[in-house]
Amino acid sequence: MDSNTTAHMATNHLFTTISKYIRLIITITKYSYMAALEYRFQFVVRIFRHITEALIAILIINTFFYSTNTIGNWDPNSMLLVYGVFGLAVATTFFFLADTPFSLPDKIRSGDYDFILTKPIDTHFYTFGHRIHTENVWRLIIKSAIIFYASVQLHLSPSIFHLTLFVFTFFSSLIIYRSIVTTIATLSFWTLSKELSELTFSVLETTKYPLDIFSKNITLLFTFIPLIFISTIPAKALLGQATFLSYLSFPVALLSLYVSRQFFHFAIKSYSSASS
Amino acid sequence: MLNYSHTPHCGVFHFNMGKIPKYFSAFTIGLKVGLTYRAEMLLWSIIDGMPLIYMLLLWHHAIPAGSSISGFTQNTIITYYLIGFIIRQLTGSHFEDFIIDEIQKGTFSTFLLKPISIKLFFFYNEMAWRVMTLFTSVLPIILAIFLINSSFLPQLDFIRSLGLLALMFLAYSLETIFSLLVASMGFIFENAKSFMHLRWISNMLFSGILIPFEFMPPFLRSISLFLPFRFRQYVPVQLFIRQNIGPYVLIQLLYAALWLVVLVVFLKFVWSKSIKKFTAVGQ
Numbered sequence: 264m265d266s267n268t269t270a271h272m273a274t275n276h277l278f279t280t281i282s283k284y285i286r287l288i289i290t291i292t293k294y295s296y297m298a299a300l301e302y303r304f305q306f307v308v309r310i311f312r313h314i315t316e317a318l319i320a321i322l323i324i325n326t327f328f329y330s331t332n333t334i335g336n337w338d339p340n341s342m343l344l345v346y347g348v349f350g351l352a353v354a355t356t357f358f359f360l361a362d363t364p365f366s367l368p369d370k371i372r373s374g375d376y377d378f379i380l381t382k383p384i385d386t387h388f389y390t391f392g393h394r395i396h397t398e399n400v401w402r403l404i405i406k407s408a409i410i411f412y413a414s415v416q417l418h419l420s421p422s423i424f425h426l427t428l429f430v431f432t433f434f435s436s437l438i439i440y441r442s443i444v445t446t447i448a449t450l451s452f453w454t455l456s457k458e459l460s461e462l463t464f465s466v467l468e469t470t471k472y473p474l475d476i477f478s479k480n481i482t483l484l485f486t487f488i489p490l491i492f493i494s495t496i497p498a499k500a501l502l503g504q505a506t507f508l509s510y511l512s513f514p515v516a517l518l519s520l521y522v523s524r525q526f527f528h529f530a531i532k533s534y535s536s537a538s539s
Numbered sequence: 540m541l542n543y544s545h546t547p548h549c550g551v552f553h554f555n556m557g558k559i560p561k562y563f564s565a566f567t568i569g570l571k572v573g574l575t576y577r578a579e580m581l582l583w584s585i586i587d588g589m590p591l592i593y594m595l596l597l598w599h600h601a602i603p604a605g606s607s608i609s610g611f612t613q614n615t616i617i618t619y620y621l622i623g624f625i626i627r628q629l630t631g632s633h634f635e636d637f638i639i640d641e642i643q644k645g646t647f648s649t650f651l652l653k654p655i656s657i658k659l660f661f662f663y664n665e666m667a668w669r670v671m672t673l674f675t676s677v678l679p680i681i682l683a684i685f686l687i688n689s690s691f692l693p694q695l696d697f698i699r700s701l702g703l704l705a706l707m708f709l710a711y712s713l714e715t716i717f718s719l720l721v722a723s724m725g726f727i728f729e730n731a732k733s734f735m736h737l738r739w740i741s742n743m744l745f746s747g748i749l750i751p752f753e754f755m756p757p758f759l760r761s762i763s764l765f766l767p768f769r770f771r772q773y774v775p776v777q778l779f780i781r782q783n784i785g786p787y788v789l790i791q792l793l794y795a796a797l798w799l800v801v802l803v804v805f806l807k808f809v810w811s812k813s814i815k816k817f818t819a820v821g822q
Contacts, residue, residue: 304728304730305730305733308733308737309733311737311740312740315740315744316740319744322750322754322756323750326601326608326750326754327597327598328601329609329754331601331602331606334597334601335600456578456579456582458579458583459582461582461583462582462585462586462589465585465586465587465589466589468589468593469589469590469593472593472597476597477596
């Protein structure tokens with residue numbers, strides 16, 4: 264078999280795999296949306312909650328600036344932009360992640376995880392992607408509206424380069440956020456505890472405001488634990504402030520994804536079924 | 540000798556000296572479970588503490604030394620959030636999630652069949668978790684404050700201490716009632732956890748946990764000063780911040796007691812109506 268044929272077959276296999284997962288995501292989304300609409304009151308309450316959270320955040324940010332014009336080179340609207348980017352990253356991640364980090368310990372404990380292992384698709388993908396949280400569409404819309412509002416207030420008109428950089432850094436932030444969450448959730452194979460996932464989200468909440476307003480040591484810490492890439496760096500790209508870290512975000516994202524998947528596959532080896 | 544009443548316990552806060560031992564058992568059960576899950580409790584203390592640390596750092600930058608916002612200096616705002624955190628750790632109540640799950644599984648009947656008031660059972664049971672929180676969360680925070688800067692914890696005189704204890708007890712009672720009200724929705728709605736979200740939003744906004752009332756727009760401040768959520772954080776913290784608190788404490792204690800009476804009656808009504816919708820599983 265010559266190299267052209269091999270390359271052709273590899274390409275075909277890649278496209279087949281990608282289309283398979285896209286069809287799977289569409290199917291999961293459809294059924295998740297139907298499930299979400301079964302509880303219409305909860306659906307409405309969640310929307311109300313997202314709107315209230317956004318309004319409270321705007322109120323808090325404005326309060327921070329009652330007696331000062333800037334906090335660490337960030338004014339109210341740029342800080343609001345960071346909050347919007349953070350919210351968009353969380354909403355997008357949760358759309359595809361749902362509450363799987365919290366339900367994983369129960370599945371492992373009860374033996375239901377066997378049904379995930381036996382599926383003929385990538386286990387890491389299916390473990391954290393077998394449910395779609397369609398209610399997060401509203402969170403996506405609200406957070407996008409915040410970004411738009413902040414951009415208008417700042418009179419932003421980013422160049423094509425900075426817009427492209429924003430897309431890349433934002434995409435990287437999604438990968439990093441999801442990788443951190445799934446890595447900590449993977450510890451459930453040993454701890455059977457969902458509190459670690461709660462702790463992770465609590466720590467990740469700190470990224471809703473700019474992380475470089477703190478001392479250099481703290482900012483450095485947030486760079487090594489790659490929290491600064493989640494919202495601060497993408498927001499800076501949109502503000503036309505490309506830094507070295509902006510170009511580093513994608514490699515960091517790939518590294519975090521690799522570590523997340525490797526750790527997951529290592530954890531799977533220690534899983535012993537609870538069923539016969 | 541215990542004096543068990545054989546009448547169905549739909550009543551709310553019956554007080555019978557003979558029943559104290561069994562409610563003390565509810566407390567000790569909660570203590571034992573809390574000790575069993577001490578690692579989880581410690582984790583939850585850290586989870587709850589993370590936003591506090593971040594907010595303190597932010598406010599430290601937002602209010603530079605020497606300036607103030609609506610009467611709050613840097614020291615005052617840090618005191619507000621630190622004391623507020625300590626108080627709400629000791630007055631929180633979160634058992635509605637458990638009750639709703641039990642109702643959904645159909646196994647809540649085991650509680651209904653017991654010769655004990657469910658509401659009082661959870662009132663005392665949850666109190667044990669507050670005691671555990673004292674050791675896993677509150678005492679470490681107080682120790683840390685003393686080591687870093689003890690001026691964040693102002694001295695309390697006798698009246699303030701008494702007022703604080705009374706307010707905290709009333710706040711805890713109110714929080715228990717809110718939990719029971721949310722839990723009672725589990726009898727009616729298939730997915731009652733939405734009410735937990737509503738309660739969470741109301742609590743966060745109207746108790747002063749997110750920002751002091753002085754920073755709110757006037758209409759929001761008025762609503763917050765009327766609703767009973769303020770007794771969870773905003774009102775108790777005033778005992779540390781205000782200079783002259785004598786009349787303030789008395790008035791707030793009266794308001795809290797009044798809200799307690801109103802909500803107890805409301806709870807009794809809602810509970811008696813909603814429990815009629817409950818159907819158990821099993822023989």
